[in-house]
Amino acid sequence: MSENDCPDQPPAHVGFLLIPDFAMLPYVSVIEPLRAANRLSGRTLYRWSHISIDGQPAAASNGVRIQTEFRIGADAHFDYVFVCAGGNPALFADSATLAWLRQIARRGAKIGGVSGGPYILARANLLKGYRFTIHWEHAPAFLEEYPELDLRRxxxxxxxxxxxxxxxxxxxxxxxxxxxxxxxxxxxxxxxxWFLQTHVREGTGPQRMPLRARLGIAHAPLLRAISRMEQTVETPVSRDELARVAKVSLRHLERLFRQHLGRSLGEHYLALRLDRARDLVRQSSLSVLEIALACGFTSASHFSRTYRARFGQAPRTERLSETTAKRR
Incomplete structure (x- = not known):
């Protein structure tokens, strides 16, 4: 028991604001430790409620529906509110929900966001002056929209x-x-x-596997070059600069790409930029020109042609298909 723990203290009320298409795993990873804390302490330290925009059951991205006790705007006291989101939080713009989040923050609730949830907190203007993180999939679109906020990886x-x-x-x-x-x-x-968590990670740990594990490559010069590529998608550096970073000749670096990745240096760099562009097409409301510039292309027309050659459809067509599918 901590020095702040009082046996007569009422349980903390934790609210889960479930945004349609929210990711199930991070939601479970928040609520289950609360249940375990109650069970293992032999006391009700936490109680929880679920909130949806309309008060109806909220559907997760895997189709599971969670019964809710409140709708946004409810006059209820919460010590914590966690915003659980997934899908495409960049398109979320329900003004009533954002206003309610600001209201409960003013009332003193601790405000949390998991997976895509921090995107919605930024929409509600609740992250200015705070250090925060978000799922790496949403980070590129987020940074384009909120470059002034203190996003950590x-x-x-x-x-x-x-x-x-x-x-x-x-x-x-x-x-x-x-x-x-x-x-x-x-x-x-x-x-x-209780959850077989044999290693508790520090918050500052990375979200993604190291390049060595992610690509199955152990060659240090090649990993140095790829790391610089991933850091410079918006403003691609020259092949000579990549060779300098790798500390090998350009000819040798080209051989390494062919040997270990089966494609040229230029092909790999282009693939990285197009993959980032596809994330922005799917995860943001940026225009095609804005996405092109954010991924190192000088014109929307060149970007669209290259995108279609890689993915089989133009960026506008893919965005329309994604939007239509989400509405079904």
Missing amino acids: SLYEIDRDRLTSGGGTAPLDMMHAIIAREHGTDLAMAVSE
């Missing part, structure tokens, strides 16, 4: 009354830190062991 961030996580299983680590802070490290460790 970390597993989770706890900055005063803002609690954000990149999603997946990272909320397990975040909840370990929250439970430890409120009820002591012994209970937090017991909760982690």
Whole structure:
């Protein structure tokens, strides 16, 4: 029991705002540690409720529907509210939901977001002046829209009354830190062991696997070049610069790309830029020209032709198809 833990203290009320198409795993990774903390402590430390935009059951991205007790605007006290989102949070713009989030923040609730949830917190203007994170899939579109905010590429961030996580299983680590802070490290460790979490990660840990593991490549010069490519999608550097970073000749670097990746240096760089562009087409409302410029193309027409050659359809066509599919 922590020094702040009082047996007569009422349970903290945790609200889960479920945005349609929310990701199930990060939601479960927040709520299950609360259940375990109650069970292992032998006390009701936390209670929880679910909120949806219209008060109806909320559907996750896997089709599972969660019954809700409240709709946004409800006059209820929450100590915490976690916004759970997935899909394409860049397109979320429900003004009533954003206003309600600002209202409960003013009332003193701690506000959290998991997976795509931080995107909605930014929409509600609740992240200015805070350190936070978001799932890496949403980061490129987010940075294009909110370049002034302090986005970190970390597993989770706890900055005063803002609690954000990149999603997946990272909320397990975040909840370990929250439970430890409120009820002591012994209970937090017991909760982690309950879920077979043999290693609790620090919030500053990376969201993605190292390049070496992700690509199955152990060649250091090649990894240095690819790392610089991934960092310079918006403003591609020259082949000579990549060779300098790799610390080998350009001819040798080209051979390494062919040997280990089966394509040229230029082909790999272009693939990275087009993959980033596809994320922005699917995850943002940026125009085709804005996406082209954000991925190092000098014109929308050249970008569209190259995109169609890679993915079989123009960016506008793909965006229309995605939007139509989400409305069905």
